[in-house]
Amino acid sequence: MAAARSRKIDIKTLRSLEPISELSPDKLAExxxxxxxxxLPAGRVVFRQGERDNQLIYLLSGSVELxxxxxxxxxxxxARSTAVxxxxxxxxxxxxxxxxxxxxxxxYIDSDLLEILSDSENSGLIEVEExxxxxxxxxxxxxxxxxxxxxxxxxxxxxxLMKLEEVPVKKNDVIIRQGDINDFYYIVQKGRxxxxxxxxxxxxxxxxxxxxxxxxxGEEALITGGTRSATITMLEDGVLMRLPKKDFMQYLAEPxxxxxxxxxxxxxxxxxxxxxxxxxxxxxxxxxVEGSINIPLTILRVKVEGLNKEREYVLLCDDGHRSAAAAFxxxxxxxxCFVLRGGLNKSKLELPxxxxxxxxxxxxxxxxTAVARKAQQAAEAKAEKIRKETRTAxxxxxxxxxxxxxxxxxxxxADAEIKRLQQxxxxxxxxxxxxxxxxxxxxxxxxxxAEENAAKLKLEAKAAKRKVEQELQRLQAESEANxxxxxxxxxxxxxxxxxxxxxxxxxEQARQQAEREARKIRDQAxxxxxxxxxxxxxxxxxxxxxxxxxxxRQVREHQARLEAAHQQALDEAEKIRRTAREEARKIRxxxxxxxKQVEAQAAQLAAREQQQQQQLLEEAQRKAEELARxxxxx
Numbered sequence: 001m002a003a004a005r006s007r008k009i010d011i012k013t014l015r016s017l018e019p020i021s022e023l024s025p026d027k028l029a030e031x032x033x034x035x036x037x038x039x040l041p042a043g044r045v046v047f048r049q050g051e052r053d054n055q056l057i058y059l060l061s062g063s064v065e066l067x068x069x070x071x072x073x074x075x076x077x078x079a080r081s082t083a084v085x086x087x088x089x090x091x092x093x094x095x096x097x098x099x100x101x102x103x104x105x106x107x108y109i110d111s112d113l114l115e116i117l118s119d120s121e122n123s124g125l126i127e128v129e130e131x132x133x134x135x136x137x138x139x140x141x142x143x144x145x146x147x148x149x150x151x152x153x154x155x156x157x158x159x160x161l162m163k164l165e166e167v168p169v170k171k172n173d174v175i176i177r178q179g180d181i182n183d184f185y186y187i188v189q190k191g192r193x194x195x196x197x198x199x200x201x202x203x204x205x206x207x208x209x210x211x212x213x214x215x216x217x218g219e220e221a222l223i224t225g226g227t228r229s230a231t232i233t234m235l236e237d238g239v240l241m242r243l244p245k246k247d248f249m250q251y252l253a254e255p256x257x258x259x260x261x262x263x264x265x266x267x268x269x270x271x272x273x274x275x276x277x278x279x280x281x282x283x284x285x286x287x288x289v290e291g292s293i294n295i296p297l298t299i300l301r302v303k304v305e306g307l308n309k310e311r312e313y314v315l316l317c318d319d320g321h322r323s324a325a326a327a328f329x330x331x332x333x334x335x336x337c338f339v340l341r342g343g344l345n346k347s348k349l350e351l352p353x354x355x356x357x358x359x360x361x362x363x364x365x366x367x368x369t370a371v372a373r374k375a376q377q378a379a380e381a382k383a384e385k386i387r388k389e390t391r392t393a394x395x396x397x398x399x400x401x402x403x404x405x406x407x408x409x410x411x412x413x414a415d416a417e418i419k420r421l422q423q424x425x426x427x428x429x430x431x432x433x434x435x436x437x438x439x440x441x442x443x444x445x446x447x448x449x450a451e452e453n454a455a456k457l458k459l460e461a462k463a464a465k466r467k468v469e470q471e472l473q474r475l476q477a478e479s480e481a482n483x484x485x486x487x488x489x490x491x492x493x494x495x496x497x498x499x500x501x502x503x504x505x506x507x508e509q510a511r512q513q514a515e516r517e518a519r520k521i522r523d524q525a526x527x528x529x530x531x532x533x534x535x536x537x538x539x540x541x542x543x544x545x546x547x548x549x550x551x552x553r554q555v556r557e558h559q560a561r562l563e564a565a566h567q568q569a570l571d572e573a574e575k576i577r578r579t580a581r582e583e584a585r586k587i588r589x590x591x592x593x594x595x596k597q598v599e600a601q602a603a604q605l606a607a608r609e610q611q612q613q614q615q616l617l618e619e620a621q622r623k624a625e626e627l628a629r630x631x632x633x634x
Contacts, residue, residue: 046098056087062104142214176232185248191238224321259341273312319343525569
């Protein structure tokens with residue numbers, strides 16, 4: 001069965017409908033934003049007799065058949081007839097059933113919203129938007145629209161709304177992954193989700209369904225206590241409402257699931273209830289109750305649209321957990337279903353034949369009528385509560401309108417006072433501008449006179465500047481000449497120092513040469529003395545053979561001669577040493593005299609150069625001060 005396609009209605013179409021055509025353009029725009037258009041295939045139920053949905057439904061295209069229970073004939077409404085300007089069977093509860101004969105486009109408008117817009121249009125009161133179904137609360141309205149939630153106590157619904165946690169999500173976020181453990185139940189507040197399942201570890205994911213605003217998911221694993229059987233992925237950015245497992249089971253799941261025993265299962269099967277086994281296909285084929293059909297829990301969400309809402313269903317599994325999860329899902333879609341307590345493991349059900357074609361009996365219809373009556377009473381109570389809240393809101397709106405009128409009066413007084421203050425401020429500004437204009441004229445005259453004086457001073461400063469520049473050029477030339485003379489003096493001083501160093505070097509060499517000569521003479525004298533000693537020893541030995549007297553005389557003579565020669569050698573060496581020392585002292589005196597002369601000349605040159613530089617610096621400083629004074633005066 002094709003899914004319904006939703007789109008936005010245009011304002012031009014709204015103007016052709018009754019009683020909407022009386023609204024102003026801004027109210028029509030708001031109504032267009034908060035209404036929806038859906039395309040339904042042929043054979044789809046639009047609403048049922050006895051329902052209260054607070055919706056005005058208009059036929060835009062196609063055809064719809066209206067029938068009443070107990071009446072053999074119905075009424076066919078076509079889009080091109082004049083009747084489509086009015087909503088289909090607008091009374092609440094619905095007086096008839098409506099089913100599409102062909103593919104049809106239907107406009108859904110919230111009747112409470114239209115009433116509020118109409119009242120504000122007629123009375124001029126401020127709109128109370130809190131009572132309208134806006135985008136942020138659409139998920140809640142759609143989630144609670146199911147007849148299943150009429151079974152929930154009011155305190156349960158209030159507790160659920162307080163326990164729900166808002167979770168922003170992004171496109172491609174994986175909310176639940178197949179095989180994981182997750183302890184939350186989710187409701188789509190904004191966006192769309194894809195439900196996919198991987199039948200085998202190496203197989204590709206198969207998309208099973210698309211979840212929209214108001215759809216819930218994640219109940220199976222919470223109820224059965226197992227792992228997630230499918231993967232939920234966001235198709236676009238959105239927001240999810242999250243409910244913990246404990247709160248889900250206590251306030252939502254358990255009140256919606258009805259358990260029955262074997263006896264009641266047989267009774268309901270006899271009355272036409274259909275037995276659905278939600279186990280896997282292999283489990284079903286291995287052992288199942290005769291007359292039951294197999295719809296595995298993993299694909300039940302896909303098959304739910306094909307189930308007959310006029311029939312009751314009994315759900316079966318091995319231990320009751322999976323059938324409880326299936327019951328929660330079917331109850332959300334408005335189906336009446338029951339769960340076999342304890343499952344097939346604790347049951348001995350045996351049906352003689354299939355119950356697929358058993359018609360719905362009259363007692364069953366009576367039971368449904370009673371249920372519908374209870375639902376109607378509950379809906380009427382809620383509607384009365386909403387009306388009271390609407391009256392309270394209107395009273396508050398009237399009070400706010402009165403306050404708005406008082407504020408408008410105060411605003412007019414404030415505007416008059418502001419206008420008076422503005423006029424006074426304008427007068428003050430004009431007076432200040434006149435005074436400022438006169439002051440500017442006087443300052444302009446003074447500025448012109450100052451410019452003339454400045455031009456004259458500028459010419460004088462230029463002449464002084466040229467004179468100073470010429471003087472600076474002359475001083476620079478003199479400074480360069482002094483620098484050249486200083487370089488010449490430095491060169492002469494360096495030459496004198498080199499000459500002194502050379503003289504000292506020559507004196508040192510002469511001293512060393514004299515010492516070498518003296519050592520050589522001493523060595524020669526020592527050698528000569530050694531030679532004479534040897535000769536004397538030889539003579540002594542030779543003379544020993546002669547007479548002792550002659551020998552002694554000769555020895556004395558020889559010793560005297562030897563001593564004289566030795567003394568002569570010593571005198572000669574001493575003379576050479578004295579000559580060398582005298583020569584060295586003479587050279588040292590000459591070097592010292594030359595060094596002192598050079599240093600004296602260098603000191604004189606340095607003092608003279610320093611004096612000249614000091615004079616040049618003082619002259620340059622005086623010129624610079626004179627130039628600075630001229631620039632300051634300029």
